[in-house]
């Protein structure tokens with residue numbers, strides 16, 4: 445069955461989880477995000493982490509000097525030093541989200557919180573979570589327990605996530621980059637839990653990661669059954685399931701190291717065309733708008749720009765993704781049926 449569509453147009457596409465880094469690398473990658481997306485939520489795990497409202501505002505200005513017009517939604521990094529006062533001050537400057545990294549879970553997570561210091565469910569952070577709930581700040585969770593085997597890290601963290609959601613019914617929690625059927629079931633079961641899903645987790649399983657370090661990211665891609673759950677979820681039109689690319693560039697010199705290669709997939713240049721191809725294959729391009737924009741606009745209360753001014757058009761135009769880029773592009777040497785117009 446040929447489900448090809450000639451083109452799709454998405455109003456105000458949003459990527460609600462992207463790593464842009466700093467300095468030269470930021471400059472070289474940020475336009476790739478701006479080409480596909482009107483609005484992005486930028487992760488704060490830069491080498492000099494984004495810890496305060498002031499850091500977030502400076503970072504936003506650094507980003508938009510290269511991409512005027514790009515709507516940047518800011519997040520700060522939750523560390524053991526984060527206080528309710530700091531949260532309140534950040535909210536006043538326009539920060540919308542707080543990112544939680546368990547220390548040691550992934551790239552640049554060294555400032556994160558040690559899970560074993562938190563009690564159950566992370567009760568040491570109660571005052572911070574209470575303040576966030578009052579101010580409507582969103583908790584973005586890297587929901588993995590780094591102390592268990594790789595493929596179990598996400599499912600093992602879910603128990604704490606649901607306990608947290610139960611204890612803080614007014615706190616809106618996002619399980620970032622879900623990779624398991626279990627995580628999707630949690631979203632269905634708790635009305636204050638959302639999730640982002642990446643493009644790469646819709647097309648990869650663990651088998652694709654073994655032997656290709658360009659497919660290695662945290663959380664690592666899981667089983668075929670998990671992938672099917674993510675596909676169903678992203679195309680379901682569910683109001684709490686939204687797109688976040690987790691595009692995470694690393695220069696080839698570091699990414700290609702034989703030992704200690706960093707985790708992260710650079711997908712920004714291909715994520716939107718790839719998504720369109722996946723949705724088209726299932727005849728579900730009618731649900732792209734919800735997944736790539738509407739769910740995010742609702743959750744993050746993103747200002748709606750006038751209709752037509754921010755739309756991106758993706759057309760049927762097969763091409764082969766180049767293999768000579770630095771940072772290396774996800775899906776290199778593979779064919780994509782769709783391209784940005």
Ligand code: DOR
Pocket residue numbers: 463489550551552586660661662663692693706707708709
């Ligand atoms: O693979 C990943 N890379 N996962 C993360 O959570 C962080 C990211 C990065 O910053 O490179």
Ligand code: ZN
Pocket residue numbers: 461463487690692
């Ligand atoms: Zn990330």
